[in-house]
Amino acid sequence: MSQTIATPPTVRLDSDVLGKPISRTDGPAKVSGAAKYAAEFGVTGPLWYGYIVSSPIAKGKITKIHADEVLAIPGVQHIFSHENVPSLAWFDRNYKDDVAPGGSPFRPLHEPEILFSLQPVALVVADTFELARYAASVLRIEYDVEKHNTDLEASIGEAYDAPRGKTGFMPPPKPKGDMDKAYQEAPHKIAGEYIHRAQHQNPMEMFATTVDWLGDGKKMKIYDKTQGAPNVQQYLMKIFSLSTDEARVISKFTGGGFGSGLRPQYQVFLAVMAALELKHSIRVVMTRTQMFSFGHRPHTLQKLRLATDDLGQIQALEHKALHETSQFENYTETIVNWAGVLYPSPNTNFDYQLAKLDVYSPLDMRAPGAATGSFALESAIDEMAYAANVDPLDFRLRNYSYEDPIENKPFTSKRLDDCLHEGAARFGWDQRNPEPRSMRDGNQLVGWGVAAGCWDASMQKAAAKAVLSADGHLTVSSATNDQGAGTYVIMTQMAAQTLGLPMKQVTFNLGDTNMPAAPVQGGSWTANSVGAAVKDACQGIGKKLLKLAQKMDNSPLAGVDFEDAQFVDGYIRANEDITRSVAIADILAASGEEKIEADGKAGPNPINMLKYSMHSHNAVFVEVKVDEDLGTIHVTRVVNAVAAGRIMNPKTARSQVLGGTVWGLSMALMEETYLNNELGRFMNHNYAEYHIPVNADIHKIDVIFVEEQDDIASPIGVKGVGEIGMLGVAAAIANAVYHATGKRVRELPLTSDKLL
Amino acid sequence: MNSFTLTQATATDEAVRDLTSHDGAAYLGGGTNLVDLMKYNLERPTHLTSLGLLPLTDITSLPDGGLRLGALATNADTAWHPEVEKRYPLLSQTILAGATPQLRNVATNGGNLNQRTRCYYFYDLATPCNKREPGSGCSALTGPNRVCGVLGTSESCIATHPSDMCVALAALEAVVRVQGPDGERTIKFEDYHRLPGDHPEKDNTLKPGELVTAIDLPEEGYADHFTYLKLRDRSSYAFALVSVAVGLKMNGNTIEKARFALGGVAHKPWRDQEAEKMLEGQTASPDLFRQVAAKVFAEAKGYGEDSLHNSFKIELGKRAIVRALKQATEMSQVVNPNVFLNSNP
Amino acid sequence: MSQTFIQEPLDKAAPHVVPAQAVTLNVNGEDHTIQIAPWTSLLDALREYLNLTGTKKGCDHGQCGACTVLVDGKRINSCLALATVYQGKKIQTIEGLGAEDNLSPLQQAFVDHDAFQCGYCTPGQICSAQGLINEGRCKTEDEVREHMSGNLCRCGAYTNILSAVMEVLHDGNVVVDNGVLITIPVAPTKASSAE
Structure with missing residues (x-):
């Protein structure tokens, strides 16, 4: 039994709100321009502007900076460079943020050495933005140029096994059986090499920091573009020896992140350093070009081998990956592990290597590792299905993992099979002629492709605080983030639901380090982690309310335990007899308290993590139409079926999956940063030549949520949907292109030239 | 961006005088290209002569049956002008295939002619580029050059002219009217832009101080048989990898007159008059189109052969010509094949 | 094999800076006079001098549409406009279309259809959509998609943007066929039923 909603309706605001398609509470602020992003906050006193100067070379050393000429321009206040950077923390660990990979983090303006092209080499501070920009353009800098290497394919010989070091990184699974023997002896086998080059997150909002210098010691309000204010605060405190009061980091709205805002970026370092040195408010905003200077999804080379028996059962599975890292850090992501989670095989081999290049460290980008691995794996599965003469959908069901084949642990929940079935039904997969080039629409070839996806359902430590005021308004806060995920509305729902209050009586605040700590927004863990902390805080209020209610004369709730009470429509009621109830407003009035406060926290359950495998899954079906003569590909229809536990808000969750689908399409057809190896520099460092989809590229996308009951992966049953929607999409498109044309393209993006 | 003074001229001769009386001055039309270039420090004028108040926005019929497009009429107003839509639908559709509504609302016809290349290296001061800095070298010859040209290139420069509109103007054999310190003159469209040769820093044949005042279209607008085929890396808001503007006069299945031009492949809108002649007097057929291509x-x-490099444009360009000629003869066009049209038959 | 790379001065002449002058801009029906030099873009004038930060800077080069405002009813990229030459024109920004507690029909439709996620491209999308409606040229889904393609949305809210624009363009009389949401209810799982 399923429910179809053409456009999710807005429900009436009552207290039964969790799981309902409620519009974003921050929506009116965003559509009216009232929502303030990092570069938009006013400051006390005058504001100066910092403009960043970037290195034109990839490797070498600064020999001279002609700062005097520029400082002579009236209105130019200061030029920061390695020559005058103040004495700061010495040890690497002080520069490590919560999500830093292993190695030595990059220190802006620390030394004259150039480690990558577009490295920040100076900050020009002036009275106005225009003057700072101009002054930066006339600053002469001399460099000694050294020979750089940015060529991954030429560096395969120097690759090394990816070391541990980054939080959450899973090394490749250990091999099983005898891969080579099983592969050689199997009746059906395929092998393929897959490649995509660097991609950049490119959120719409450019990285920016406004420092409000409060004139009280070193106290600052630091408005920063980030996916995690607490991570930025910790980073600044360690480097500049600041207290939490001095380095208050605020990030109310984040204009997209997609991973780029997980780590503190160099504009916040530069802005805070300048504010501290000049004792003045300052704003530093990167340029779009500079958005290509601090991390990317790495250029990745993958090799897969698969073999099946005559029944299409996988007997051998091998997945190898290699990508670059910087000279100073070992950036890692989880690329080759997913094959082992999705598909059981008696014989496996996995391999994951890095090569050091003269580039900035790569950086997590939506579904890091999985998006990369999924494209290669799910393309290879499609090839294997064809080689074994099995329908690609059927092939995935025949090779379905009912428990995690790598660690032999049960899944806490897994409805990928239902995703495949429901998605196929919605898409009309049974109408597919499996023969490549068999389907046409006029003069266009039609292709249908399928792929599956998998992401971690994970949880991080998070905290929240709830305050119920005497007038009955509930304010909940947590220093989490909303880069567009819908945190504001789902946490408001969670709080309203927990205490049985209408949405309009609840406010959720985020993005301020004065609030209880929360993890960076990434990994699809915010809904789960912060949601559980918010629930805990609200339950804390609920417990206090119940106690207060029980102190009232002739309390109808006398003797009722918290577990036996329910919070509905402004009342606390006894589960067993709902006529035994007290209005929360009456409790507050009777108590005489000005406000009731409670702290909440949540975190992963280590025992469950040992016992179970926790994942979200999806199945993606796409239709492409290909003009074979011209090589143009249109994705005309997508069905994206997602199993990610409980859906807190189908309206915003659907948007996450729509966005993920667009990202997958973008990865499949458009995204690629062109690296010029002679210059060691990304060349299409702008929105005109780094292509992401426009409205005209996007057509019909159906989203299916296959809900799961899962109280093990999460105390609130939530797995998160930020990443999962992207998975499978790129492979499904490549598979559909194969079905349409008979051409197997293993290199992304699938630009027209690859089909000529 | 450097600092500059700005004058708002109200008459054409005043504008020319203002510009020539300032060293390092430039004309400012809609600014959609110039301001962009100034922000990248690629253009550093110390004075701008703003043309916004000049009376050059009209689109008027000419006594010889042609149409005059004011140099300061916006691209949007031109594309949606009733006479342009009716008599020169090729031009209208070509303009609408370029840029975005926001840019077309500001970009002027004169400015469209004078926009500069989108070559990655021209746009990046850290790299050698002969167009930007003569003698520094051409990074595009070996580096990623997907955006660059394959026809009429030189070892100094393989940049392309990025305009869509100019491709149609080339096919329509427009005439550019200019006014300069020495008075007015006209330039045939094919002579307006130039090939890079040893002087890629020069995009066109304008003399110092000259200002485009109008673009004249001849009477023939090929309204019965035309197409603009634009191939690019996404459906909209992207420069052409290859584009083809075609105007034909047909008698039955016989091509009486043929004009076509290509965008995205050369330093100027690329016309091949010998190829046009191969079509004239002939019966339209796929074989003929392939020979022409x-x-x-x-x-x-x-x-370079991989997808970062531009050799694919040769095969893609040939196929685009064949398809565009087919569309124009049959008038069965999909104007923008990058866009899947639900309403398309 | 070391070589030297010198960033040459871009201006051979001694740097000079043109002083600021009084410039009057008519924004959302009110005249505002600010002190700026000709090098100030309309976008920076709005954001940095008039504190109208609803208009966004996404690229500063006309490549994303986040800075879209309406000038005499027509949509333009304010980042490529020099403020000084926009004196005497009627400039309308997102703040002029409607306020947080008094949304315009387009703004409300964007909220209802969840036509945004991070919200950064949103004011530009809405101004662009208003410009599209003012133009009166587009009616079909395909036309609206093409003529809304001057506004990038990295979050990928395009299908919902289309729904929102079509709703206002056709006074709610058109149903857009761009995808549905289906929810398959919970079923017990192996792990939880084994507990």
Whole structure:
């Protein structure tokens, strides 16, 4: 039994709100321009502007900076460079943020050495933005140029096994059986090499920091573009020896992140350093070009081998990956592990290597590792299905993992099979002629492709605080983030639901380090982690309310335990007899308290993590139409079926999956940063030549949520949907292109030239 | 961006005088290209002569049956002008295939002619580029050059002219009217833009101080048989990898007159008059179109074989010509094949 | 094999800076006079001098549409406009279309259809959509998609943007066929039923 909603309706605001398609509470602020992003906050006193100067070379050393000429321009206040950077923390660990990979983090303006092209080499501070920009353009800098290497394919010989070091990184699974023997002896086998080059997150909002210098010691309000204010605060405190009061980091709205805002970026370092040195408010905003200077999804080379028996059962599975890292850090992501989670095989081999290049460290980008691995794996599965003469959908069901084949642990929940079935039904997969080039629409070839996806359902430590005021308004806060995920509305729902209050009586605040700590927004863990902390805080209020209610004369709730009470429509009621109830407003009035406060926290359950495998899954079906003569590909229809536990808000969750689908399409057809190896520099460092989809590229996308009951992966049953929607999409498109044309393209993006 | 003074001229001769009386001055039309270039420090004028108040926005019929497009009429107003839509639908559709509504609302016809290349290296001061800095070298010859040209290139420069509108104007054999310190003159469209040769820093044949005042279209607008085929890396808001503007006069299945031009492949909108002649008097057929396409690209030179490099444009360009000629003869066009049209038959 | 790379001065002449002058801009029906030099873009004038930060800077080069405002009813990229030459024109920004507690029909439709996620491209999308409606040229889904393609949305809210624009363009009389949401209810799982 399923429910179809053409456009999710807005429900009436009552207290039964969790799981309902409620519009974003921050929506009116965003559509009216009232929502303030990092570069938009006013400051006390005058504001100066910092403009960043970037290195034109990839490797070498600064020999001279002609700062005097520029400082002579009236209105130019200061030029920061390695020559005058103040004495700061010495040890690497002080520069490590919560999500830093292993190695030595990059220190802006620390030394004259150039480690990558577009490295920040100076900050020009002036009275106005225009003057700072101009002054930066006339600053002469001399460099000694050294020979750089940015060529991954030429560096395969120097690759090394990816070391541990980054939080959450899973090394490749250990091999099983005898891969080579099983592969050689199997009746059906395929092998393929897959490649995509660097991609950049490119959120719409450019990285920016406004420092409000409060004139009280070193106290600052630091408005920063980030996916995690607490991570930025910790980073600044360690480097500049600041207290939490001095380095208050605020990030109310984040204009997209997609991973780029997980780590503190160099504009916040530069802005805070300048504010501290000049004792003045300052704003530093990167340029779009500079958005290509601090991390990317790495250029990745993958090799897969698969073999099946005559029944299409996988007997051998091998997945190898290699990508670059910087000279100073070992950036890692989880690329080759997913094959082992999705598909059981008696014989496996996995391999994951890095090569050091003269580039900035790569950086997590939506579904890091999985998006990369999924494209290669799910393309290879499609090839294997064809080689074994099995329908690609059927092939995935025949090779379905009912428990995690790598660690032999049960899944806490897994409805990928239902995703495949429901998605196929919605898409009309049974109408597919499996023969490549068999389907046409006029003069266009039609292709249908399928792929599956998998992401971690994970949880991080998070905290929240709830305050119920005497007038009955509930304010909940947590220093989490909303880069567009819908945190504001789902946490408001969670709080309203927990205490049985209408949405309009609840406010959720985020993005301020004065609030209880929360993890960076990434990994699809915010809904789960912060949601559980918010629930805990609200339950804390609920417990206090119940106690207060029980102190009232002739309390109808006398003797009722918290577990036996329910919070509905402004009342606390006894589960067993709902006529035994007290209005929360009456409790507050009777108590005489000005406000009731409670702290909440949540975190992963280590025992469950040992016992179970926790994942979200999806199945993606796409239709492409290909003009074979011209090589143009249109994705005309997508069905994206997602199993990610409980859906807190189908309206915003659907948007996450729509966005993920667009990202997958973008990865499949458009995204690629062109690296010029002679210059060691990304060349299409702008929105005109780094292509992401426009409205005209996007057509019909159906989203299916296959809900799961899962109280093990999460105390609130939530797995998160930020990443999962992207998975499978790129492979499904490549598979559909194969079905349409008979051409197997293993290199992304699938630009027209690859089909000529 | 450097600092500059700005004058708002109200008459054409005043504008020319203002510009020539300032060293390092430039004309400011809609600014959609110039301001962009100034922000990248690629253009550093110390004075701007703003043309916004000049009376050059009209689109008027000419006594010889043609149409005059004011140089300061916006691209949007031109594309949606009733006379342009009716008599020169090729031009209208070509303009609408370029840029975005926001840019077309500001970009002027004169400015469209004078926009500069989108070559990655021209746009990046950290790299050698002969167009930007003569003698520094051409990074595009070996580096990623997907955006660059394959026809009429030189070892100094393989940049392309990025305009869509100019491709149609080339096919329509427009005439550019200019006014300069020495008075007015006209320039045939094919002579307006130039090939890079040893002087890629020069995009066109304008003399110092000259200002485009109008673009004249001849009477023939090919309204019965035309197409603009634009191939690009996404459906909209992207420069052409290859584009083809075609105007034909047909008698039954016989091509009486043929004009076509290509965008995205050369330093100027690329016309091949010998190839046009191959079509005239002939019966339209796929074979003929293939021969014509082969002729156009006979001398083409690609600069690298993988997808970051542009050799694919030779094959893509040939196919685009064949398709565009087919569409124009049959008038069965999909104007923008990058866009899947639900309403398309 | 060391070589030297010198960033040459871009201006051979001694740097000079043109002083600021009084410039009057008519924004959302009110005249505002600010002190700026000709090098100030309309976008920076709005954001940095008039504190109208609803208009966004996404690229500063006309490549994303986040800075879209309406000038005499027509949509333009304010980042490529020099403020000084926009004196005497009627400039309308997102703040002029409607306020947080008094949304315009387009703004409300964007909220209802969840036509945004991070919200950064949103004011530009809405101004662009208003410009599209003012133009009166587009009616079909395909036309609206093409003519809304001057506004990038990295979050990928395009299908919902289309729904929102079509709703206002056709006074709610058109149903857009761009995808549905289906929810398959919970079923017990192996792990939880084994507990």
